Amino acid sequence: SQTIHQWPATLVQPVGSPLSLECTVEGTSNPNLYWYRQAAGRGLQLLFYSVGIGQISSEVPQNLSASRPQDRQFILSSKKLLLSDSGFYLCAWRGIGNIQYFGAGTRLSVL
């Protein structure tokens, strides 16, 4: 069966520090992968979408970037975090029927 892993679960970072969040999927090949941010009262905002290795689509201009160095690995990065980057970050993969399956999420607090 397919599983999706995200880490870390929580992260506290100072303003101006770099960021790297990792997501890996097991049990499927060449999945479509997504990064979302969920802020309080705002719902899920799609940040990046990837259909394959090295292929990244950005949905929202921001302080973040994404990379897909391997088929089942999706990384969210920032060179310098802003206070506004705080939030709950979710990775998802798209399965049969276009259902998106989510990881457990990373709670990022930028102080």
Next chain:
Amino acid sequence: EDQVTQSPEALRLQEGESSSLNCSYTVSGLRGLFWYRQDPGKGPEFLFTLYSAGEEKEKERLKATLTKKESFLHITAPKPEDSATYLCAVRPSGGSNYKLTFGKGTLLTVNP
């Protein structure tokens, strides 16, 4: 632009008190409407997909229905363990059909 509006934002029920959550949508051709459940601090968990008006899906105490403009998630005789945020999302046809547009969710609290 695709839009999804969920109401109410929050709902408190007594155990056993049935009710419904609403998801109204505006989309350029619906290719699917999805319901998810999200527990605090966790990722959303898939519940249902609906594709066409008149379709219904059931799972335990939950039943989802779909019309051309909205979807309802009916909760029959809820239990405290049904407390969660319920999210609705739509998948449009056309160029942006790779992504889902989510509503802000309804926070359901079921008191014992």
